[in-house]
Amino acid sequence: MKGLLFTYAMTYGGAAVSLLHPYYGFLIYVAFANLKPDALWFYSVPQGGNYSRIVAGAFLVGWLIHGFGSWNFGRAKSMVTCLLFFWGWLVLGAFNSPDQEKAWPSLIALSKVYLPVVAGITLIDSVHKLKQLAWVLVATQGFLAFEFNQMYYAGQFSPSDFNALGMDNNCHAITMVTAAGIALFLGLHADKWWQKAAAFVAAALMAHFVLFSLSRGGMLAMGVMGAVAFCLIPKRPWHFAVLIAAALVVVRLAGPEVRKEFYSSFGNNEKLDSSAQSRFDLTRHCLDVMMKNPITGCGLRNWPNVAPEYGWPKGKEGHNTWAQAGAELGIPGVVSLLGFYLLGCWNLLGIARESTPVADPWLRYMARMVLAATAGFVVSAAFVTLHGAEIPYYTMVLGAGVLKLHSLGLVPATSRPLPMPTAQAATA
Numbered sequence: 001m002k003g004l005l006f007t008y009a010m011t012y013g014g015a016a017v018s019l020l021h022p023y024y025g026f027l028i029y030v031a032f033a034n035l036k037p038d039a040l041w042f043y044s045v046p047q048g049g050n051y052s053r054i055v056a057g058a059f060l061v062g063w064l065i066h067g068f069g070s071w072n073f074g075r076a077k078s079m080v081t082c083l084l085f086f087w088g089w090l091v092l093g094a095f096n097s098p099d100q101e102k103a104w105p106s107l108i109a110l111s112k113v114y115l116p117v118v119a120g121i122t123l124i125d126s127v128h129k130l131k132q133l134a135w136v137l138v139a140t141q142g143f144l145a146f147e148f149n150q151m152y153y154a155g156q157f158s159p160s161d162f163n164a165l166g167m168d169n170n171c172h173a174i175t176m177v178t179a180a181g182i183a184l185f186l187g188l189h190a191d192k193w194w195q196k197a198a199a200f201v202a203a204a205l206m207a208h209f210v211l212f213s214l215s216r217g218g219m220l221a222m223g224v225m226g227a228v229a230f231c232l233i234p235k236r237p238w239h240f241a242v243l244i245a246a247a248l249v250v251v252r253l254a255g256p257e258v259r260k261e262f263y264s265s266f267g268n269n270e271k272l273d274s275s276a277q278s279r280f281d282l283t284r285h286c287l288d289v290m291m292k293n294p295i296t297g298c299g300l301r302n303w304p305n306v307a308p309e310y311g312w313p314k315g316k317e318g319h320n321t322w323a324q325a326g327a328e329l330g331i332p333g334v335v336s337l338l339g340f341y342l343l344g345c346w347n348l349l350g351i352a353r354e355s356t357p358v359a360d361p362w363l364r365y366m367a368r369m370v371l372a373a374t375a376g377f378v379v380s381a382a383f384v385t386l387h388g389a390e391i392p393y394y395t396m397v398l399g400a401g402v403l404k405l406h407s408l409g410l411v412p413a414t415s416r417p418l419p420m421p422t423a424q425a426a427t428a
Contacts, residue, residue: 003041011051015058023123025059027136033390034140069122074407075347076400082339087114093329097299106301117393124401127362141179142202145209170384173210173218175391180206181225181373189365217383225376232368279319285310286323297330321381344399363402370399
């Protein structure tokens with residue numbers, strides 16, 4: 001019943017509010033993208049209610065009413081351009097694909113992510129809005145981690161539960177790591193003690209989920225995220241204490257089965273298990289397809305049909321997000337997709353440094369947060385094909401917002417939001 005009330009309140013109340021304040025609709029859309037309420041609370045929420053679609057429609061109408069936000073992206077322009085190019089290249093890939101039945105639904109599904117991502121970036125005009133998005137990501141993923149942990153300790157958890165929300169254990173684990181990176185920095189820098197406690201508890205629940213999911217990609221992502229976080233944080237006793245405590249908790253929770261699963265990813269060909277070795281072979285074959293079709297690739301969602309030519313069963317995924325993107329969309333496709341993440345992170349590096357002057361310290365905290373969270377995702381995505389993971393995109397909305405506000409000369413977070421540029425100023 002609580003799930004039903006929450007879903008209806010957020011759907012219809014959020015749709016009404018979105019017309020006046022479209023950014024709130026964006027936040028609700030992000031929350032629904034993570035929670036998927038009709039799947040999470042399938043026993044009480046009616047199926048086929050189009051809850052996300054209702055919120056998205058109202059949010060986009062509100063966006064239209066408010067003049068499509070501000071398109072002055074500042075230093076975020078390069079990463080947004082890469083995303084828009086990749087989106088357009090997906091359309092070409094769909095036309096070029098021999099498997100039209102899978103290509104167009106895939107394009108539509110990704111468009112439902114990219115349009116809100118672009119709209120969200122245009123609506124960010126204050127640090128307060130960045131904090132709101134960060135907390136929505138942590139709260140929703142933290143809630144899912146809490147639910148999965150409860151099932152695990154009650155002995156009611158099964159592998160099929162991973163697929164209930166449209167992703168397998170690897171995808172869930174990697175999205176949890178991404179959100180855990182955001183939670184870690186919220187815990188380090190939140191103003192109130194209860195906010196710190198909530199963020200750290202959420203991060204711990206997400207880290208434990210990664211361990212009992214037995215996802216090697218997720219474990220690798222968590223290690224990379226932790227290492228990048230260690231490099232980015234100030235070297236002060238409080239920050240060291242938090243990272244050491246987090247590392248000790250992870251080591252304590254990782255039992256023999258978890259360590260064995262993780263170590264099976266490394267070694268020579270004789271020691272690698274078949275699953276780990278197959279990922280290297282799949283990556284090599286995807287890259288071969290890309291080199292044979294360097295411009296357009298083999299077509300959107302068509303690699304699973306090409307896989308039998310390399311001895312794989314039909315329908316086999318590439319288990320490498322970047323290599324499969326190259327195989328299906330060619331070099332321009334994979335370069336633009338990687339450019340969205342890497343150019344954004346490259347520009348955030350300067351803001352993350354202590355020596356860089358910023359108008360609000362949260363811009364620096366957010367820059368570090370995005371760098372740590374995204375590093376884990378980018379590395380681990382080389383070991384799994386992530387079709388349904390939306391959190392990495394919304395994490396980069398945080399990054400784009402930081403770059404945008406820093407470029408425009410942010411006023412303090414306690415002051416009014418940045419004024420949107422007028423049409424006259426934009427043409428001046």
